[in-house]
Amino acid sequence: MRPEPFGALLYHFGTRRLSFLKNQAVLAVVRSxxxxxSARSACAAAGIPDADLPAYTRALAALxxxxxxTERTAP
Amino acid sequence: MTVAQETASRPSVSPGRLVDLFERGLAAPICLTWxxxxxxxxxxxxxxxxxxxxxxxxLTTAQAMAVIDTLERMQVFYVxxxxxxxxxxxxxxxxxxYATAHHVxxxxxxxxxxxxxxxxxxxxxxxxxxxxxxxxxATAEVNDAVRGPGSHATxxxxxxNLADAGAAGFKLxxxxxxxxxSQLDEFKAIADRFGAQLRITRLRPSGRGADVWQELHxxxxxxxxxxDWLVGHGEDVLTGDSFFHLSAYGxxxxxxxxxxxxRVVCLIDPVGDVYACPFAIHSSFLAGNxxxxxxxxxxxxxxxxxxxLREPGDGGACRSCGHYDSCRGGCMAAKFFTGLxxxxxDPECVQGYGEAALSSVGPGQAPRPSEDHSHRTAPRxxxxxxxxxxxxxxxxxxxxxxxxxxxxxxxxPLAGFSPR
Numbered sequence: 392m393r394p395e396p397f398g399a400l401l402y403h404f405g406t407r408r409l410s411f412l413k414n415q416a417v418l419a420v421v422r423s424x425x426x427x428x429s430a431r432s433a434c435a436a437a438g439i440p441d442a443d444l445p446a447y448t449r450a451l452a453a454l455x456x457x458x459x460x461t462e463r464t465a466p
Numbered sequence: 467m468t469v470a471q472e473t474a475s476r477p478s479v480s481p482g483r484l485v486d487l488f489e490r491g492l493a494a495p496i497c498l499t500w501x502x503x504x505x506x507x508x509x510x511x512x513x514x515x516x517x518x519x520x521x522x523x524x525l526t527t528a529q530a531m532a533v534i535d536t537l538e539r540m541q542v543f544y545v546x547x548x549x550x551x552x553x554x555x556x557x558x559x560x561x562x563x564y565a566t567a568h569h570v571x572x573x574x575x576x577x578x579x580x581x582x583x584x585x586x587x588x589x590x591x592x593x594x595x596x597x598x599x600x601x602x603x604a605t606a607e608v609n610d611a612v613r614g615p616g617s618h619a620t621x622x623x624x625x626x627n628l629a630d631a632g633a634a635g636f637k638l639x640x641x642x643x644x645x646x647x648s649q650l651d652e653f654k655a656i657a658d659r660f661g662a663q664l665r666i667t668r669l670r671p672s673g674r675g676a677d678v679w680q681e682l683h684x685x686x687x688x689x690x691x692x693x694d695w696l697v698g699h700g701e702d703v704l705t706g707d708s709f710f711h712l713s714a715y716g717x718x719x720x721x722x723x724x725x726x727x728x729r730v731v732c733l734i735d736p737v738g739d740v741y742a743c744p745f746a747i748h749s750s751f752l753a754g755n756x757x758x759x760x761x762x763x764x765x766x767x768x769x770x771x772x773x774x775l776r777e778p779g780d781g782g783a784c785r786s787c788g789h790y791d792s793c794r795g796g797c798m799a800a801k802f803f804t805g806l807x808x809x810x811x812d813p814e815c816v817q818g819y820g821e822a823a824l825s826s827v828g829p830g831q832a833p834r835p836s837e838d839h840s841h842r843t844a845p846r847x848x849x850x851x852x853x854x855x856x857x858x859x860x861x862x863x864x865x866x867x868x869x870x871x872x873x874x875x876x877x878x879p880l881a882g883f884s885p886r
Binding site: 393394395396397400402404405407409411413 | 484487490492493494496541543544571593594596
């Protein structure tokens with residue numbers, strides 16, 4: 392993950408795919424995912440208003456589909 | 467400019483278009499081409515970098531490793547290594563290994579000359595190295611006319627080695643010309659046969675390409691044929707984002723559809739010079755050198771040329787065209803080396819504005835590439851005439867006449883030497 396003026400760029404060496412985080416808020420959410428029990432909780436901690444949650448759900452789903460983020464395995 | 471098919475995942479949470487974000491430049495290039503050497507075993511007529519002979523100032527192994535250290539620090543995800551023929555550098559595999567060990571992925575282009583069975587096995591075993599074999603004709607006849615005698619056979623042998631080693635997913639890379647557009651399906655079949663992915667790119671009038679562009683670049687009807695073929699094959703075929711000027715035919719092709727020069731793309735040449743894009747090896751697009759204070763990082767972030775390229779353009783002569791939003795005026799290098807203004811139409815503008823503009827460029831007005839490392843001699847295509855003298859034979863029974871030596875030392879290395 393490489394920080395950029397607009398957000399961040401992600402590159403997956405396995406799939407050779409690039410992804411883009413187009414603002415700082417979604418970058419903050421992605422960065423903190425590992426520290427939260429759920430994506431919803433990460434969004435709440437980053438101050439994402441409920442009304443914006445569908446857009447963030449779509450963004451995170453796209454990252455999941457491209458295997459940039461994966462469900463954590465049980466501890 | 468291989469941003470194209472790799473942009474499929476766009477987790478958007480804002481309506482801002484990527485093109486607009488990218489036009490202002492990035493913290494590091496997405497697509498960095500690094501030409502490791504100007505040396506090449508071939509002399510392709512359309513070579514972008516006018517390669518052939520090694521330049522004595524080429525980066526040493528240590529200097530190249532220092533560049534890789536910088537790229538790692540800047541988090542450049544991968545480099546596209548080319549040349550010349552990069553594999554003829556004796557430290558080529560060492561540099562590839564160093565890059566991948568330092569989190570910089572490698573994609574390299576080769577004519578296949580060094581891809582023997584052993585190299586193919588090594589490549590098949592590596593997760594971070596991609597190889598791209600260049601072939602510009604599906605048949606030897608079409609390919610060798612451009613890339614030189616035997617080059618079709620070399621590329622096919624390299625692909626056979628890669629396929630046998632199980633290096634699935636390597637790329638077959640084709641520059642589209644007037645002579646090979648009719649072979650698109652054959653190229654696809656070759657790629658499929660070897661388990662490779664087809665990648666086709668645009669012929670640029672750069673390097674030696676400037677000399678042959680008039681004869682090789684696709685005709686307008688072929689451009690349409692190419693566009694339709696690309697639309698039909700979708701993301702199945704890679705294009706390195708190089709046909710965005712064709713988007714003005716209708717729907718945008720997959721990819722960013724943006725000239726990335728100095729914004730998402732740049733070139734490091736074999737001597738460490740940094741140019742705005744691989745197709746623009748000319749002093750007008752030289753931003754600096756990796757040896758400059760601050761190194762590549764400073765050149766990328768703050769060279770005056772790159773800063774200027776990142777300023778929003780107003781479309782110039784294309785502003786009033788209804789298609790400007792899809793083609794964005796086309797390729798900067800194609801305009802430059804055909805003598806067209808950079809804020810006007812692409813020479814291959816599908817609306818025909820390029821042809822009109824080209825007609826006003828007088829002979830000799832287009833800028834010439836500033837570097838030329840072409841071989842000074844061409845390989846002979848015919849037998850070398852030699853005269854081999856024969857010793858006169860004496861008739862039977864006679865001793866042959868004694869021919870005196872031309873110099874004393876032809877008979878004795880000590881001739882004329884008298885020790886005292």
